[in-house]
Amino acid sequence: MPEQQAGGFNPLFVPVLMLLSARPDMESKVGNLAAMLEAMQNTLQTLNQGMQNFHATLTRYSYPQGSPSSPVVLPGQTPAPEEKSFPSIVLPEPPKE
Numbered sequence: 128m129p130e131q132q133a134g135g136f137n138p139l140f141v142p143v144l145m146l147l148s149a150r151p152d153m154e155s156k157v158g159n160l161a162a163m164l165e166a167m168q169n170t171l172q173t174l175n176q177g178m179q180n181f182h183a184t185l186t187r188y189s190y191p192q193g194s195p196s197s198p199v200v201l202p203g204q205t206p207a208p209e210e211k212s213f214p215s216i217v218l219p220e221p222p223k224e
Contacts, residue, residue, distance in 0.1 A: 147153045 147157070
């Protein structure tokens with residue numbers, strides 16, 4: 128597969144462009160395709176920005192300012208019980224008889 132050259136031009140585009148230029152209605156179809164791709168790009172950028180905003184909002188309401196370890200309890204919620212950690216106890220081996 129040939130490497131893509133600087134500027135995004137590939138020598139394989141020349142035969143494709145020659146074939147497309149032979150058809151009279153291809154200019155309008157390529158224009159429609161370009162408009163559709165631009166609309167898709169704008170849609171993806173909008174969705175990406177919306178997901179980033181959603182994540183930022185959830186993060187802001189999940190954790191209080193300055194403390195990333197303790198979640199905020201919203202009205203109507205009960206706080207989760209704190210987990211207690213017990214020390215590790217190693218039992219001695221039973222005596223061998």
